[in-house]
Amino acid sequence: MKMRSLQKILAILAVLTLTIGMVGVASAEDKVPLKIMVWGQTATMENGVKTILENNPDLAAKIEVEVVAGGQGDPEVAEKYRLALASGVPCADIIQLNYTQLSEFAMADAVLELDDVLGNVWDDMVDAAKVLCTFDGKIMAVPGAINTKLYYYRADIFDECGVDPTTWETVDDMIAASQKIQEKYPNCYIYNMSKASGAQDYGLYMLFMSFNARFTDDEGNYVLDSDPGVRKAFETLKKFYDSGICYDATDFSSGWEYGLAHGELIGQLTSNWFRYFVGVYAPDDSGKWTACEWPTEIKQGSEAGGSIYVIPTFSEHPEEAKEFLRLFRGDSKMAEEQFWSNNAVPTLKSAFDKITERAEHSYLIGNHDKSYWQIEYDCFNNGYYSIFPYTPKAAAEMSIVNSYSTKFFSGEKDLDTMLSELNMDLTMQIGNPFE
Numbered sequence: 001m002k003m004r005s006l007q008k009i010l011a012i013l014a015v016l017t018l019t020i021g022m023v024g025v026a027s028a029e030d031k032v033p034l035k036i037m038v039w040g041q042t043a044t045m046e047n048g049v050k051t052i053l054e055n056n057p058d059l060a061a062k063i064e065v066e067v068v069a070g071g072q073g074d075p076e077v078a079e080k081y082r083l084a085l086a087s088g089v090p091c092a093d094i095i096q097l098n099y100t101q102l103s104e105f106a107m108a109d110a111v112l113e114l115d116d117v118l119g120n121v122w123d124d125m126v127d128a129a130k131v132l133c134t135f136d137g138k139i140m141a142v143p144g145a146i147n148t149k150l151y152y153y154r155a156d157i158f159d160e161c162g163v164d165p166t167t168w169e170t171v172d173d174m175i176a177a178s179q180k181i182q183e184k185y186p187n188c189y190i191y192n193m194s195k196a197s198g199a200q201d202y203g204l205y206m207l208f209m210s211f212n213a214r215f216t217d218d219e220g221n222y223v224l225d226s227d228p229g230v231r232k233a234f235e236t237l238k239k240f241y242d243s244g245i246c247y248d249a250t251d252f253s254s255g256w257e258y259g260l261a262h263g264e265l266i267g268q269l270t271s272n273w274f275r276y277f278v279g280v281y282a283p284d285d286s287g288k289w290t291a292c293e294w295p296t297e298i299k300q301g302s303e304a305g306g307s308i309y310v311i312p313t314f315s316e317h318p319e320e321a322k323e324f325l326r327l328f329r330g331d332s333k334m335a336e337e338q339f340w341s342n343n344a345v346p347t348l349k350s351a352f353d354k355i356t357e358r359a360e361h362s363y364l365i366g367n368h369d370k371s372y373w374q375i376e377y378d379c380f381n382n383g384y385y386s387i388f389p390y391t392p393k394a395a396a397e398m399s400i401v402n403s404y405s406t407k408f409f410s411g412e413k414d415l416d417t418m419l420s421e422l423n424m425d426l427t428m429q430i431g432n433p434f435e
Helices: 002-030 043-055 074-087 099-107 115-124 127-133 155-160 171-184 201-210 228-243 254-261 272-281 318-330 332-342 349-355 372-378 394-409 415-429
Strands: 032-038 063-069 094-098 142-146 149-154 267-271 289-293 306-310
Touching: 032 043, 032 074, 032 318, 043 063, 043 318, 043 332, 063 318, 074 094, 074 099, 094 099, 094 318, 099 306, 099 394, 115 318, 127 142, 127 306, 142 272, 142 318, 149 155, 149 272, 155 171, 171 228, 201 228, 201 267, 201 394, 228 394, 228 415, 254 272, 267 272, 272 289, 272 372, 289 372, 306 318, 318 332, 332 349, 394 415
Parallel strands: 032 063, 032 094
Antiparallel strands: 094 306, 142 306, 149 267, 149 289
């Protein structure tokens, strides 16, 4: 009898175990699969997902998040977006882009409006974030990284030479300061530009924005040969190029990495994403690099605005995607948590107000009684942040502009000829970029 009773008990336990296991499987299968596509490595977003789900168990019980890399850079992600639209096969529920590409997809009605994601915290958002989220007066994205313009420099060498970049008003001030430094350090350079190709990519566009340049008129006609901002940008970059202050290397080339590592490139007129790389290429210079805003003459603008996250119209789980993004960028507590876990600078004023007193960067130092993080954050609200008026054909335009820029800096063509032929080439190859 006892043996039969024991057998019954074991049988019941086996059934219960199987039932519980099946419930667990069913529960996991019932979760909504949410796919987020980014470019490059997935670790940063995965850390953000971990922070969100660990602090929001109700959401964690509802969704299963997969972060995938759509390519090494945003052009590859944008191409996958285009292919998904053409094929009708969704590629993700949330997609990371650069603002450069927003006009293309927004004008194709391929992006959902996100007023219900950020509307409640709109007044708490920094000015730059509001610009980055908006297209044609509508909230079409949530901010990823806001790419403000910052000048990074070796504080130890600048201080030794009596040079203070925070006082620069003009490009001429910058050039004069460089010449002063080179009297003592003749092999040091406070800016970089390739002698073979001249200014390229964002190095060009950051200066275009300094002078409110535009490529087209209101009817979509290319006007690079007559727009004063385009001309002024090329003239200013050529002044840098001819002045002798530029280290001969393009960003992310082996020469650029060498210059940083060996203390020959001691300044970068760039964007705040530089903080991710300076410690990698110059690990021995911790505590020597700092940052400030660009000279007033060229301070206006940004570096392509920054990265953004959009929900494509083909998202299979748009409501869950919105709920995730609401916590990812529209919740003060989550913004604080992501800063401490991932150095994601908050786009909500209330969140930054709570961290600023304690925040220090592990590599960069502050200046003039400001921490590094305060210097970066101040650029979000300084009134100079703006984004180039990209057309839906921005990627094709940039490729053509780069090639003509090289012709100008190499001396193959003078400025008038280059701009005239560039404008003609854009018109012939693209036509009206809005059609």
